[in-house]
Amino acid sequence: MPARILIIEDEEDIANAVADRLRSEGHAVYLAHDGEAGVESFRSIKPDLVVLDLMLPKLSGHEVCKKIQAETRTPVLMLTALGDETDVLVGLKLGADDYMTKPFSPRELAARVDAILRRVNNDAERRGAISTCGLEIDIDTRRVMGADGEIHLTPTEFDLLVGLAKADGTVLSREDLLTSVWGYPDGSGARTVDSHIRSLRRKLGDGVVRTVHGVGYAIGDEPAA
Numbered sequence: 001m002p003a004r005i006l007i008i009e010d011e012e013d014i015a016n017a018v019a020d021r022l023r024s025e026g027h028a029v030y031l032a033h034d035g036e037a038g039v040e041s042f043r044s045i046k047p048d049l050v051v052l053d054l055m056l057p058k059l060s061g062h063e064v065c066k067k068i069q070a071e072t073r074t075p076v077l078m079l080t081a082l083g084d085e086t087d088v089l090v091g092l093k094l095g096a097d098d099y100m101t102k103p104f105s106p107r108e109l110a111a112r113v114d115a116i117l118r119r120v121n122n123d124a125e126r127r128g129a130i131s132t133c134g135l136e137i138d139i140d141t142r143r144v145m146g147a148d149g150e151i152h153l154t155p156t157e158f159d160l161l162v163g164l165a166k167a168d169g170t171v172l173s174r175e176d177l178l179t180s181v182w183g184y185p186d187g188s189g190a191r192t193v194d195s196h197i198r199s200l201r202r203k204l205g206d207g208v209v210r211t212v213h214g215v216g217y218a219i220g221d222e223p224a225a
Contacts, residue, residue: 002026003048003117008038008064009079010056014102018051021106022113035059039067047074049116051109054080054091062090069095075116075155077109092199097156098182098192115183119159130165133208133220137165151203156181160196164209164219173216193217 005027009015012033019029030045032038035056042050042064050068054061065076078091078099088099097116100109130137136145142158144151153161159181164172172180174193182192197217200209210218 002028004028004030004045005049005051005113006030006032006038006041006045006047007051008032008035008041008056008061009051009053010034011053014053014079017106018109021110025110025114027113035061035064038064042068042074043071046072048120049075049077049113051077051079051113052096054078062094065091065094065096069154073155075120077112077116079104089195089198092154092195093202095154097154099195112182116156118183119181120155130162132165132168133204135161135165135204135208137162146204153200153203157196157200157203160193161200161204164217167219169218169220171212171215171218176216 005022007015007018007022007029009018009031010033015031015033019031022029030041030047032041036058038052038056039059052061052064056064061078065078068074068076073095076096078088078096079102080088080091080099081102091099098112100112128139130139134147135151138144139162142155144153144158144161160177163177163180174190177193178190197209197211208219210220212218
């Protein structure tokens with residue numbers, strides 16, 4: 001489905017290569033080359049998805065992501081050349097949905113963009129509500145309520161939580177989650193799953209998502225009888 005996509009990237013060669021690829025997929029693509037221009041473009045364009053570099057002049061990618069998520073839950077795909085996982089975790093905590101480490105292929109980036117857009121737009125799979133581990137998950141409105149009120153999750157965090165909750169205690173491998181949530185069974189994406197699980201645990205508290213070492217993740221302390 002064609003979408004409005006904003007690329008915020010100061011390296012023009014990378015920005016243009018990504019833009020060309022996404023335009024070839026039928027998307028309307030807009031470019032900004034620093035953080036301040038990116039925020040201004042975001043507010044005027046109101047894109048369906050943002051491709052965001054972390055290392056930007058004038059305003060960092062982290063600050064841009066924070067401002068975007070404070071205004072609307074627009075999906076964000078981060079680009080980073082950083083090797084420090086802490087920087088990625090900060091981005092995910094601020095609301096990014098996925099990340100790619102440079103160098104990357106524009107073709108793979110386009111595939112990830114399409115996977116994110118499918119998750120956001122696939123209303124047919126978002127019907128009903130789930131109660132688990134003290135949480136009320138409203139799939140129609142994409143809201144999660146805990147004991148202290150609403151818990152704000154990114155689109156990817158929400159889809160990950162729903163996938164685990166629907167499994168009802170069954171252990172799901174990283175590959176299962178990559179396929180069902182991210183839309184691509186990429187073995188190298190295990191760190192992506194782990195990073196989002198850590199972010200979920202920070203927001204939901206202990207005891208909601210458990211690790212089964214060597215296998216994967218499941219909801220709650222024990223599988224359903």
